[in-house]
Amino acid sequence: MSPDIIAGLLFALAPAALLANLAGVALGIVFGALPGLTATMGLALLIPLTFGIPPVIAFSALLGVYVGAVYAGSITAILVGTPGTAAAAAALLEGPALTKKGEAKKALTMTTVASVLGGIFSCAILILVSPQLAKVALSFGPPEYFALAVFGLSIVAGVSGKSLLKGIIAGLIGLFIATIGMDPIIGTNRFTFGNPNLLNGINVVPALVGLFAISEVLTRIEGKSEQLKSKVSTSSIGLKASELKKNWFNIIRSSAIGTFIGIIPATGSGVASFVAYNEAKRASKDKEQFGKGNIDGIAATESANSAVTGGALVPLLTLGIPGDVITAVMLGALMIQGLTPGPMLFTTNGDVVYGIFAALILANIFTLFLGLGATKIFPKLLRIPEGILMPVIVVLCVLGSYSIANSMFDVLIMLSFGLLGYIMLKADLPLAPLLLSMILAPIAETNFRRAMLLSEQDLTIFLTRPVSLVILSVTFIVIGKIGFNEYKKFRNERTI
Amino acid sequence: MLFKKKVLLSLCLSLVLAVLAGCNNGAKNESASNGGVDYPKRPITLVIPYAAGGSADIQARLVGESLQKQLGQAVNVVAMPGGAGATGMNSVKGSKADGYTIIMTAVGPSTLTPNANNVGYDVTKDFYPIAQVSEAPYGLAVNSDSKIETLEELLEFAKKNPGKATYGTTGAGLHQHVVMSDFLNKIEGTNMEHIPFGGGAEAVSALLGNHVTASANTISEITPHEESGSLNILAVTTDERLADLPDVPTFKELGYDLIGQGAWFGFMAPKDTPEEIVNILDESIKNALEDDTVKKQFENAGLPIKYLNSEDFTEKVKEENEKNAKVIQSLK
Numbered sequence: 001m002s003p004d005i006i007a008g009l010l011f012a013l014a015p016a017a018l019l020a021n022l023a024g025v026a027l028g029i030v031f032g033a034l035p036g037l038t039a040t041m042g043l044a045l046l047i048p049l050t051f052g053i054p055p056v057i058a059f060s061a062l063l064g065v066y067v068g069a070v071y072a073g074s075i076t077a078i079l080v081g082t083p084g085t086a087a088a089a090a091a092l093l094e095g096p097a098l099t100k101k102g103e104a105k106k107a108l109t110m111t112t113v114a115s116v117l118g119g120i121f122s123c124a125i126l127i128l129v130s131p132q133l134a135k136v137a138l139s140f141g142p143p144e145y146f147a148l149a150v151f152g153l154s155i156v157a158g159v160s161g162k163s164l165l166k167g168i169i170a171g172l173i174g175l176f177i178a179t180i181g182m183d184p185i186i187g188t189n190r191f192t193f194g195n196p197n198l199l200n201g202i203n204v205v206p207a208l209v210g211l212f213a214i215s216e217v218l219t220r221i222e223g224k225s226e227q228l229k230s231k232v233s234t235s236s237i238g239l240k241a242s243e244l245k246k247n248w249f250n251i252i253r254s255s256a257i258g259t260f261i262g263i264i265p266a267t268g269s270g271v272a273s274f275v276a277y278n279e280a281k282r283a284s285k286d287k288e289q290f291g292k293g294n295i296d297g298i299a300a301t302e303s304a305n306s307a308v309t310g311g312a313l314v315p316l317l318t319l320g321i322p323g324d325v326i327t328a329v330m331l332g333a334l335m336i337q338g339l340t341p342g343p344m345l346f347t348t349n350g351d352v353v354y355g356i357f358a359a360l361i362l363a364n365i366f367t368l369f370l371g372l373g374a375t376k377i378f379p380k381l382l383r384i385p386e387g388i389l390m391p392v393i394v395v396l397c398v399l400g401s402y403s404i405a406n407s408m409f410d411v412l413i414m415l416s417f418g419l420l421g422y423i424m425l426k427a428d429l430p431l432a433p434l435l436l437s438m439i440l441a442p443i444a445e446t447n448f449r450r451a452m453l454l455s456e457q458d459l460t461i462f463l464t465r466p467v468s469l470v471i472l473s474v475t476f477i478v479i480g481k482i483g484f485n486e487y488k489k490f491r492n493e494r495t496i
Numbered sequence: 497m498l499f500k501k502k503v504l505l506s507l508c509l510s511l512v513l514a515v516l517a518g519c520n521n522g523a524k525n526e527s528a529s530n531g532g533v534d535y536p537k538r539p540i541t542l543v544i545p546y547a548a549g550g551s552a553d554i555q556a557r558l559v560g561e562s563l564q565k566q567l568g569q570a571v572n573v574v575a576m577p578g579g580a581g582a583t584g585m586n587s588v589k590g591s592k593a594d595g596y597t598i599i600m601t602a603v604g605p606s607t608l609t610p611n612a613n614n615v616g617y618d619v620t621k622d623f624y625p626i627a628q629v630s631e632a633p634y635g636l637a638v639n640s641d642s643k644i645e646t647l648e649e650l651l652e653f654a655k656k657n658p659g660k661a662t663y664g665t666t667g668a669g670l671h672q673h674v675v676m677s678d679f680l681n682k683i684e685g686t687n688m689e690h691i692p693f694g695g696g697a698e699a700v701s702a703l704l705g706n707h708v709t710a711s712a713n714t715i716s717e718i719t720p721h722e723e724s725g726s727l728n729i730l731a732v733t734t735d736e737r738l739a740d741l742p743d744v745p746t747f748k749e750l751g752y753d754l755i756g757q758g759a760w761f762g763f764m765a766p767k768d769t770p771e772e773i774v775n776i777l778d779e780s781i782k783n784a785l786e787d788d789t790v791k792k793q794f795e796n797a798g799l800p801i802k803y804l805n806s807e808d809f810t811e812k813v814k815e816e817n818e819k820n821a822k823v824i825q826s827l828k
Contacts, residue, residue, distance in 0.1 A: 043549055140705065323697075335796055343724035405583065453691055454708070
């Protein structure tokens with residue numbers, strides 16, 4: 001072992017670093033679980049405290065928050081249908097249904113185990129092959145991003161529920177919402193109606209919180225949603241070893257998807273878990289079980305979203321390029337420490353880099369222990385009478401969406417989306433496609449137009465570049481197959 | 497049993513109160529008394545028109561911490577991102593002009609956003625510049641695979657390959673774009689297509705991946721890649737060559753006048769804030785930027801300190817606001 005690795009391990013295993021890591025994970029779990037409070041806010045809160053302390057201790061705390069928050073976003077999604085972060089939205093596809101079946105504990109245990117496995121998988125990739133993978137990240141130019149986003153949009157079909165048409169309608173509403181704000185290429189204002197708060201578009205987090213949490217609360221008020229209370233007694237069903245064993249390949253595949261999407265800057269963990277879910281569903285023998293509380297779906301979404309953590313650190317550490325807001329905040333923290341992330345970091349500060357790697361693995365291990373402890377406590381939330389729990393959720397949603405930008409405007413956005421979500425539920429429109437297209441449409445649009453500028457308005461740019469050609473062909477086949485299946489279904493219905 | 501609980505609860509509460517009171521006493525209560533005003537008497541809110549955790553946040557916290565020590569009152573940094581900076585600017589514009597709500601803003605929210613959109617404020621009419629804190633210069637870089645080594649070679653390439661030559665920036669209508677498009681507009685026969693990205697990191701990775709010909713970025717974003725040999729920096733926007741890049745010429749020495757030298761950050765207050773208060777703040781910011789720890793931290797973060805006092809900063813804001821407005825109009 002090189003002296004750098006040993007020095008790094010010693011940094012990360014020092015008592016202060018371990019304590020910082022553990023406290024970071026605990027704080028991260030709180031930030032992740034509360035709707036509207038995000039991992040970024042947790043990090044921003046910690047950064048001023050890290051100015052004076054050694055880099056590996058500082059990073060133990062920061063990585064702890066990151067890993068903890070990404071993991072915990074799904075806890076509230078599963079228990080009360082309120083995702084804590086955008087990355088956790090995919091947990092809604094199976095989580096609440098499992099809770100309604102009385103299997104909350106099982107779902108949370110799977111979340112914990114799959115998250116930790118995904119996180120450790122991505123650490124391994126980060127440690128072993130990050131310089132090579134960084135090159136892959138760079139090969140993604142505008143045409144490739146466009147192709148990837150279009151592929152992502154094809155997932156709408158997989159998360160539409162019963163009716164593909166209704167899924168597409170919801171997706172189109174999302175596409176429309178994503179056009180609000182300044183045009184990304186020439187800066188023209190679109191649908192802002194002269195309101196400067198809309199210049200940067202609709203903020204995804206308050207929209208997401210409103211869409212899922214407020215609409216759920218409104219539905220509960222009607223008393224039509226299934227009562228959770230009576231099922232709590234059976235919520236002690238744990239995860240069976242056989243269920244974990246059955247999912248080993250699913251978890252590896254999802255972790256690989258998560259790591260890969262993490263590596264490509266500017267895509268994000270929300271996308272990763274949807275892609276992983278869709279792949280798990282596609283590979284599964286009984287597709288009918290998906291959407292009705294299937295533990296395999298949870299294994300896929302949770303391992304994928306946690307695997308993004310290690311992936312996102314690849315371009316950050318090797319190129320100094322942050323892939324998302326969270327890693328951008330970390331870049332600032334690294335620089336304050338006098339470390340310049342990028343090609344030279346491994347040679348000039350090898351010990352710190354290995355310290356960071358070790359801290360990331362430790363953060364995952366702490367998540368396992370704290371998480372397994374939490375799965376015993378969190379389901380008790382469901383024992384709180386709805387009359388108390390629902391108002392508390394609303395208060396948290398208001399606080400959370402206010403605190404993102406210290407702006408009442410975001411609270412209004414949150415409430416409006418709550419109403420929109422409620423209306424959509426009434427009309428039997430699925431919510432997931434709307435969110436998915438809100439996340440993907442800006443990536444697709446901007447990169448399509450960038451590609452057009454690069455190629456002097458020549459559409460063949462998407463076909464002459466191999467990566468983009470492959471992704472687009474796969475998308476084309478997938479969409480073709482979906483169309484064919486729909487046609488078959490339509491014909492069967494008519495003959496009956 | 498119930499009684500015990502109550503005792504415990506009240507004990508806990510009093511403990512919390514005691515700790516809170518202790519924190520309050522911790523901040524020394526010696527208000528500066530120059531200019532005959534008793535300021536500050538209570539905590540100051542320092543707004544940033546950017547998200548928490550970014551470089552604006554870091555600068556606000558570093559300077560804020562020093563202000564807190566000097567003025568004996570807490571300085572609370574409040575992040576108000578959104579609206580291309582307009583949300584934070586409008587919030588401070590609408591606050592009481594008493595020095596208790598100030599903003600650490602930047603070139604974009606103050607001179608670009610209000611010129612490109614109708615956002616309800618004009619930086620020269622609604623704000624009182626207190627002091628400039630930093631200015632991060634830009635560099636124009638190309639991928640070293642391109643074999644382009646000087647600015648002239650790049651311009652030559654652009655002339656010979658109209659439509660093929662492209663340059664990336666941090667985003668449409670942002671400062672790098674405004675400065676670069678003004679620069680290119682003045683050169684005849686050069687047509688470089690602008691490709692806006694979502695922030696500096698995306699622009700750099702597009703350049704590293706050879707997806708664009710050139711890119712205008714903050715120096716700290718590109719120097720690590722110049723050191724590793726993957727990028728060539730052709731020119732920098734400062735008047736003088738940079739100490740870290742002694743071999744890279746400035747645009748000025750190559751004979752080009754730019755309308756901006758970099759991404760500046762500075763403090764502003766609502767327009768009618770009393771001059772005495774602005775002076776106290778200006779003086780304290782100056783002291784903060786001369787502090788060795790603050791200097792070191794700015795240097796580490798890749799943020800070059802460039803202090804300007806209230807008068808000079810006001811002049812600069814006015815000048816750049818006019819120039820930028822013209823370029824933005826021509827972009828439309």
